[in-house]
Amino acid sequence: MRYDIDPALLRTFAAVVDHGGVTAAARHLALTQSAASQHLRKLEAQLGSGLFERQGRRLLLTPTGEVALGYARGILRMQDELKARLDRPPVxxxxxxxxxxxxxxxxxxxxxxxxxxxxxxxxxxxxxxxxxxxxxxxxxxxxxxxxxxxxxxxxxxxxxxxxxxxxxxxxxxxxxxxxxxxxxxxxxxxxxxxxxxxxxxxxxxxxxxxxxxxxxxxxxxxxxxxxxxxxxxxxxxxxxxxxxxxxxxxxxxxxxxxxxxxxxxxxxxxxxxxxxxxxxxxxx
Structure with missing residues (x-):
């Protein structure tokens, strides 16, 4: 299976984890709630597995979600480092x-x-x-x-x-x-x-x-x-x-x-x- 994942989907996924829910994540990323939810659904479809399971009002990571989160953070960190590096004047x-x-x-x-x-x-x-x-x-x-x-x-x-x-x-x-x-x-x-x-x-x-x-x-x-x-x-x-x-x-x-x-x-x-x-x- 080939994965060509948009980093925007990974950023939404990480924000949902960090902010405890889709609504707060959408607010943090300046997205509508429906757009944030759509990002999650698209990411889950590409990975072929669910990322969260609901326990009452809480969203808990599935085993796939835990693995994906580590990679997502690494990819986003490198993307941010690249942007910061290119935005600086050359050394x-x-x-x-x-x-x-x-x-x-x-x-x-x-x-x-x-x-x-x-x-x-x-x-x-x-x-x-x-x-x-x-x-x-x-x-x-x-x-x-x-x-x-x-x-x-x-x-x-x-x-x-x-x-x-x-x-x-x-x-x-x-x-x-x-x-x-x-x-x-x-x-x-x-x-x-x-x-x-x-x-x-x-x-x-x-x-x-x-x-x-x-x-x-x-x-x-x-x-x-x-x-x-x-x-x-x-x-x-x-x-x-x-x-x-x-x-x-x-x-x-x-x-x-x-x-x-x-x-x-x-x-x-x-x-x-x-x-x-x-x-x-x-x-x-």
Whole structure:
């Protein structure tokens, strides 16, 4: 069955639920009562099922009505967002966005692609550096927005989501059984590295850094080749590697917090739009 439903019917349906009846809904929508009733009948005919059942003077949703209401609200919300977006003047400008390579490679591609389609007049300059360096860049006003891993010394910023850290090893390699444990790590000062080494020390596991890379690609190359194991956020684990842990004698790792910083002087509409978009799309 094909459904081509007029949003006006859905808006009347939602208004009847919100206002407790057809008469009040019609008044709210500036419709006649007969027009509102006709909307409901037409919607029920298109869905092939009743939306309400009467209990005394009350209108109660049927099971179909409950399902339809959720979809109706979603469709109407998107319609309202579209109208609001098109009614606004276009957002223009350049935003300097900073984030570690790990997040640029896996968390942001879809977000930035969608943002570019929604705000085609906004240009993004992407700066990939370690979190601690990006925080310094924010302080100097060299970037506008930074998506970083919260460090113990960091204050402020707004939480976006939490990421669980995990160990990864190459498929078909017994790297975790070597002693000392060969590691591929981000440069010194990175929280992932600090947490991994602290965990190994507490577990009494000997280790040796055999590869150091500021990029996720470099870490993955070392891991996939069987040269080393590494630590990444679980959301970045690909099918090219395998997650390992206590079963292979490796310590359980903690989670980290992703936060957004905005430079105090970065107040343009383009900056605010990108900041809000990243927060909404990545919130977990």
């Amino acid at each position: 223009v400008g350049t935003v300097r966005l900073g984030t570690p390579d790990l997040y640029a490679a896996h968390l942001l591609p879809k977000v930035l692609g969608d943002f570019g389609r929604a705000f085609p007049e906004v240009q993004i300059e992407l700066h990939c550096r370690l979190s601690q360096v990006l925080l310094e860049d924010i302080g100097r006003g060299e970037i506008d927005v930074a998506l970083v891993t919260r460090q113990p010394y960091m204050a402020g910023g707004s939480r976006v989501r939490d990421e669980q850290l995990v160990w990864i090893s190459g498929l078909g390699h017994d790297t975790t059984q070597r002693s000392p444990l060969p590691l591929a790590m981000l440069p010194a000062g990175n929280l992932y590295r600090t947490m991994a080494l602290d965990g190994l020390e507490r577990a009494g596991r000997s280790w040796k850094i055999v590869c150091e890379s500021a990029s996720l690609g470099g870490l993955y190359a070392a891991v996939m080749s069987g040269l080393a194991v590494s630590v990444v956020a679980r959301s970045t684990v690909t099918s090219d590697v395998v997650e390992v842990g206590p079963a292979q004698g490796l310590p359980r790792l903690p989670g980290v917090e992703l936060i957004l910083y905005r430079a105090p002087a970065a107040t343009s509409d383009a900056v605010r739009c990108l900041e809000d978009y990243i927060r909404r799309k990545l919130r977990a």
